[in-house]
Amino acid sequence: MPVVDQRSAPPAPRRRPAPRPAGRKGPSPRGRVHDLWPYALIAPAVGGMLYLLVYPLVRAVLISFQDFRLRQLIAGDAEFVGLRNYRTLLSDPRFWEVVRRTFLFMAINVVLIMVIATLVALMVERLGRIGRTVVLCSLVLAWAMPVVAATTVFQWLFHSEFGIVNRSLTSLGLDSFDRYPWFANGTAAFAILVTLIVWQSVPFAAITLYSALTTVPLELYESARLDGAGAGRVFRSVTFPMLRPIFLLVISLEVIWTFKAFVQIWVMTRGGPGDATTILPVYAVQTALSGQRYDLGSAASMVTVVLMSGVLVLYFRQMLRQEDETR
Numbered sequence: 497m498p499v500v501d502q503r504s505a506p507p508a509p510r511r512r513p514a515p516r517p518a519g520r521k522g523p524s525p526r527g528r529v530h531d532l533w534p535y536a537l538i539a540p541a542v543g544g545m546l547y548l549l550v551y552p553l554v555r556a557v558l559i560s561f562q563d564f565r566l567r568q569l570i571a572g573d574a575e576f577v578g579l580r581n582y583r584t585l586l587s588d589p590r591f592w593e594v595v596r597r598t599f600l601f602m603a604i605n606v607v608l609i610m611v612i613a614t615l616v617a618l619m620v621e622r623l624g625r626i627g628r629t630v631v632l633c634s635l636v637l638a639w640a641m642p643v644v645a646a647t648t649v650f651q652w653l654f655h656s657e658f659g660i661v662n663r664s665l666t667s668l669g670l671d672s673f674d675r676y677p678w679f680a681n682g683t684a685a686f687a688i689l690v691t692l693i694v695w696q697s698v699p700f701a702a703i704t705l706y707s708a709l710t711t712v713p714l715e716l717y718e719s720a721r722l723d724g725a726g727a728g729r730v731f732r733s734v735t736f737p738m739l740r741p742i743f744l745l746v747i748s749l750e751v752i753w754t755f756k757a758f759v760q761i762w763v764m765t766r767g768g769p770g771d772a773t774t775i776l777p778v779y780a781v782q783t784a785l786s787g788q789r790y791d792l793g794s795a796a797s798m799v800t801v802v803l804m805s806g807v808l809v810l811y812f813r814q815m816l817r818q819e820d821e822t823r
Contacts, residue, residue, distance in 0.1 A: 561581070613702040
C-alpha cells in the first residue's frame with residue numbers, strides 16, 4: 497500500500513463565512529432615530545395632557561391636606577394638617593344636604609335624558625330621509641350651542657318681566673304668572689336647571705343611540721314581529737339586549753356630566769335661591785371663594801370625585817352582573 501506524503505498534499509480551502517442576510521443587519525443609528533420618531537411626535541400632546549389634567553388633580557389633592565387660605569396662596573408656606581379639612585367638611589350638616597341634592601339632581605337628569613333620547617332615537621329611525629336629516633341637523637345645532645349662550649337664553653325665557661314664558665302663560669289666562677319671579681322660587685329654579693341640562697344633553701345621547709340602532713340586523717325585528725311581538729316587546733327582547741353596552745356607555749357619560757354640572761348653575765343662579773340649586777361642584781367653589789378656604793374647597797372637590805367614581809363602579813358592577821346572568 498503506497499504511503500502518501502502529507503507534506504506534499506495541497507492545503508484544504510478555507511471556507512468563507514456565509515454572507516449575513518440584509519434583513520438581519522444590526523440597527524443603525526438612523527434606524528433607531530426612525531423608531532423613536534413616533535414617540536417624539538406624540539410627546540407634546542402627552543406632556544400637555546399631563547400638565548393640564550394630572551397636575552391640577554395632584555395639586556388639588558395636596559391642597560386638601562394643607563391649611564391653605566389667602567395668606568398661604570400669596571406667601572406659599574402652607575402647612576400640612578392631615579385629614580383635618582375632611583373632618584371639618586364631613587361634620588358640616590350643610591355638606592350632607594348638598595350631597596343629597598346632588599344625587600337627586602343627577603338621578604332626575606339622567607332618567608329624563610335617557611328616556612327622551614331613546615324615544616328620539618327610535619323616532620329618527622322610523623322617519624324618512626328628509627325628516628331624519630332635519631331632526632339630526634336640529635340635534636347637532638342644539639348640541640353645538642355654547643353652554644353660556646344656552647344658559648343666557650334660558651334666563652331671558654324665564655325673565656320675570658320680559659320673559660316669553662310669563663307672557664305666554666299670561667296670554668292663556670293664567671294671570672298668576674304675570675311678572676312671576678321664577679328664579680326666586682327654589683323649586684322653580686331647580687326645575688329650570690333640569691330642563692336646561694336635559695335640553696343640552698339629549699342631542700348627544702339621541703345621536704349615539706340612533707347610530708347604534710342602525711347596527712341591529714333587520715332580520716331580528718322581522719322574526720320578532722312574525723312571532724307576534726309588539727313594539728314594547730321588540731324593544732325589551734331585541735333592541736335593548738343588542739344595545740346594552742351602548743346604553744351603559746351613554747348612562748355613564750351622562751352621570752359624569754350631570755354630576756359635575758357647574759357652569760349652568762353658576763351663571764343662572766349661583767346656587768340660589770338659598771341653597772336650592774347648590775350641588776357639590778357649586779358648593780366647592782362657594783366654600784373656596786366665600787371665605788378663601790381653598791383647602792376646604794379642594795377637599796369638597798376630592799369628595800365629589802370619590803362619590804362620582806363610587807356611583808360609576810356600583811353601576812358597572814350591576815350591569816356586568818346582569819350580563820353574566822343572561823349568558
